[in-house]
Amino acid sequence: MIEIRNLxxxxxxxxxxxxxxxxxxxxxxxGFLGPNGAGKSTTMKVITGFLAPSAGSVTIDGFDIGSKPLxxxxxxxxxxxxxxxxxxxxxxxxxRFIARIRGFRGEEAERRIAGxxxxxxxxxxxxxxxxxxxxxxxxxxxxxxAILHDPKxxxxxxxxxxxxxxxxxxxxxxxxxxxKDKIVVxxxxxxxxxxxxxxxxxxxxxxxxVADGTPAELExxxxxxxAVEVRLAGELDxxxxxxxxxxxxxxxxxxxxxxxxxxxxxxxxxxxxxxxLAQQRQWPVEEFHVRRGQLEDVFRTVTExxxxxxxx
Amino acid sequence: xxxxxxxxxxxxxxxxxxxxxxxxxxxxxxxxxxxxxxIFTFELGGFYARGQADLLPFFGFHPxxxxxxxxxxxxxxxxxxxxxxxxxxxxxxPVRLADAVLGKFLAAWALTGIALxxxxxxxxxxxxxxxxxxxxxxxxxxxxxxxxxxxxxIGSCMxxxxxxxxxxxxxxxxxxxxxxxMGSPILLNAFPDWTPQAIVDAFAxxxxxxxxxxxxxxxxxxxxxxxxxxxxxxxxxxxxxxIEIKKAN
Numbered sequence: 001m002i003e004i005r006n007l008x009x010x011x012x013x014x015x016x017x018x019x020x021x022x023x024x025x026x027x028x029x030x031g032f033l034g035p036n037g038a039g040k041s042t043t044m045k046v047i048t049g050f051l052a053p054s055a056g057s058v059t060i061d062g063f064d065i066g067s068k069p070l071x072x073x074x075x076x077x078x079x080x081x082x083x084x085x086x087x088x089x090x091x092x093x094x095x096r097f098i099a100r101i102r103g104f105r106g107e108e109a110e111r112r113i114a115g116x117x118x119x120x121x122x123x124x125x126x127x128x129x130x131x132x133x134x135x136x137x138x139x140x141x142x143x144x145x146a147i148l149h150d151p152k153x154x155x156x157x158x159x160x161x162x163x164x165x166x167x168x169x170x171x172x173x174x175x176x177x178x179x180k181d182k183i184v185v186x187x188x189x190x191x192x193x194x195x196x197x198x199x200x201x202x203x204x205x206x207x208x209x210v211a212d213g214t215p216a217e218l219e220x221x222x223x224x225x226x227a228v229e230v231r232l233a234g235e236l237d238x239x240x241x242x243x244x245x246x247x248x249x250x251x252x253x254x255x256x257x258x259x260x261x262x263x264x265x266x267x268x269x270x271x272x273x274x275x276x277l278a279q280q281r282q283w284p285v286e287e288f289h290v291r292r293g294q295l296e297d298v299f300r301t302v303t304e305x306x307x308x309x310x311x312x
Numbered sequence: 313x314x315x316x317x318x319x320x321x322x323x324x325x326x327x328x329x330x331x332x333x334x335x336x337x338x339x340x341x342x343x344x345x346x347x348x349x350x351i352f353t354f355e356l357g358g359f360y361a362r363g364q365a366d367l368l369p370f371f372g373f374h375p376x377x378x379x380x381x382x383x384x385x386x387x388x389x390x391x392x393x394x395x396x397x398x399x400x401x402x403x404x405x406p407v408r409l410a411d412a413v414l415g416k417f418l419a420a421w422a423l424t425g426i427a428l429x430x431x432x433x434x435x436x437x438x439x440x441x442x443x444x445x446x447x448x449x450x451x452x453x454x455x456x457x458x459x460x461x462x463x464x465x466i467g468s469c470m471x472x473x474x475x476x477x478x479x480x481x482x483x484x485x486x487x488x489x490x491x492x493x494m495g496s497p498i499l500l501n502a503f504p505d506w507t508p509q510a511i512v513d514a515f516a517x518x519x520x521x522x523x524x525x526x527x528x529x530x531x532x533x534x535x536x537x538x539x540x541x542x543x544x545x546x547x548x549x550x551x552x553x554x555i556e557i558k559k560a561n
Contacts, residue, residue, distance in 0.1 A: 049403075050404050073405065085398065088334045
């Protein structure tokens with residue numbers, strides 16, 4: 001279990017992480033979201049023991065990262081932002097170095113190296129120096145070193161950044177497979193990734209948690225949750241039509257496509273009710289479907305304040 | 313559950329040393345080191361003209377030769393790690409900072425040691441032409457190697473200060489130069505006459521030349537070795553502190 005208690009990290013006068021507290025348990029894949037500069041990377045750097053906290057504490061399975069750094073670090077696999085690796089080494093030399101540092105020798109080391117090279121498909125570049133590899137391969141080398149010792153805690157800072165869609169899919173699948181009895185923390189700014197791999201998401205902004213829940217819970221917080229989208233074939237004042245229907249919170253007309261409307265729900269599913277109305281009153285409906293709450297909407301809502309402040 | 317590795321120092325040392333030989337850097341360094349040594353000893357040092365079978369001209373030039381050669385090795389020690397971000401990888405592995413600082417330093421020191429050992433043809437020449445005191449020569453070699461370590465330790469600290477290796481190089485040359493001339497007559501004669509002798513002596517005692525002069529003459533005094541050892545330890549400690557402070561940015 002990772003326990004983060006009242007974690008604060010300052011850089012000179014700037015507060016990057018502000019009194020952050022949360023726990024992550026075995027089996028959880030935590031998506032760590034937030035706008036650029038929200039404190040995601042800083043938090044990860046403190047959890048992994050690279051940076052010391054200005055205040056508060058981080059414990060990994062009971063080992064405090066400050067007072068028992070070696071024990072805590074031994075439990076962690078970490079892919080830093082940008083996946084830095086020693087460019088002058090070949091993939092194999094680099095993974096051997098990591099294996100030795102992680103305490104593996106001889107056959108066991110070779111077995112593990114072969115294992116992770118298979119997991120992230122690195123066999124073809126085993127004898128190539130890392131600096132000559134493509135971005136996608138470099139990232140996979142970074143992933144390979146992070147999972148080589150089968151760590152209990154896996155911290156991945158933007159693991160799919162710079163990968164093509166196939167590679168992204170592959171990495172996500174890898175994370176899902178790894179996650180079973182582990183703790184995985186993934187930072188990302190790709191929101192679909194959270195829905196795809198995470199069991200829980202935390203959105204932070206200006207160093208504070210602004211939302212915490214399962215992806216489904218967060219989606220439910222969207223104003224578009226249960227909303228129904230309607231595209232009409234003819235003229236109709238939909239807002240007027242729906243006046244006084246209790247289940248409905250409002251109607252929005254699409255700015256670009258004047259014939260499209262989004263009917264917002266007051267909280268409950270409204271598809272059946274709208275469908276019934278449309279039939280009764282014979283609306284000229286062309287398209288009609290339920291819109292799911294999007295993480296993106298929630299993300300924008302909870303981090304909006306910072307955005308407007310920045311723009312001002 | 314994996315075991316905590318006790319010989320991380322050795323693993324880092326090996327990686328670093330391998331790194332030098334993975335690129336042309338080590339070979340270029342060694343070749344330039346040998347050529348310059350040859351020129352200094354035989355041309356400028358008047359090795360033959362002196363008509364004496366010793367390596368005094370060879371060792372006498374080392375403080376000046378190291379002034380530019382050693383910072384070239386040291387400049388990348390930490391600056392490169394910061395520049396490429398691998399410092400974050402290295403320091404989040406279960407490795408003590410002390411192991412990392414010492415392992416990197418020792419690898420660079422080993423490289424200078426290898427370069428120094430490869431000057432053996434000069435030693436053979438002296439033995440072929442005459443009958444030098446080989447004990448003196450061995451002592452001088454050891455002393456010279458320790459002095460190279462002192463230059464490297466300064467370089468390690470300067471390299472930790474910046475992510476730009478060129479700046480690290482210039483800083484290291486400047487500070488090393490200061491320590492070289494501290495013990496030289498050029499600087500010592502510049503003190504006004506009324507300066508207490510104790511201060512002049514203390515100042516001179518901090519310089520490299522004061523300690524290396526006797527070594528190059530074959531007197532391997534334990535105090536001189538101790539001076540260089542403490543000097544190295546102090547600058548490596550400073551390196552660790554600088555890394556700790558600067559790694560945030």
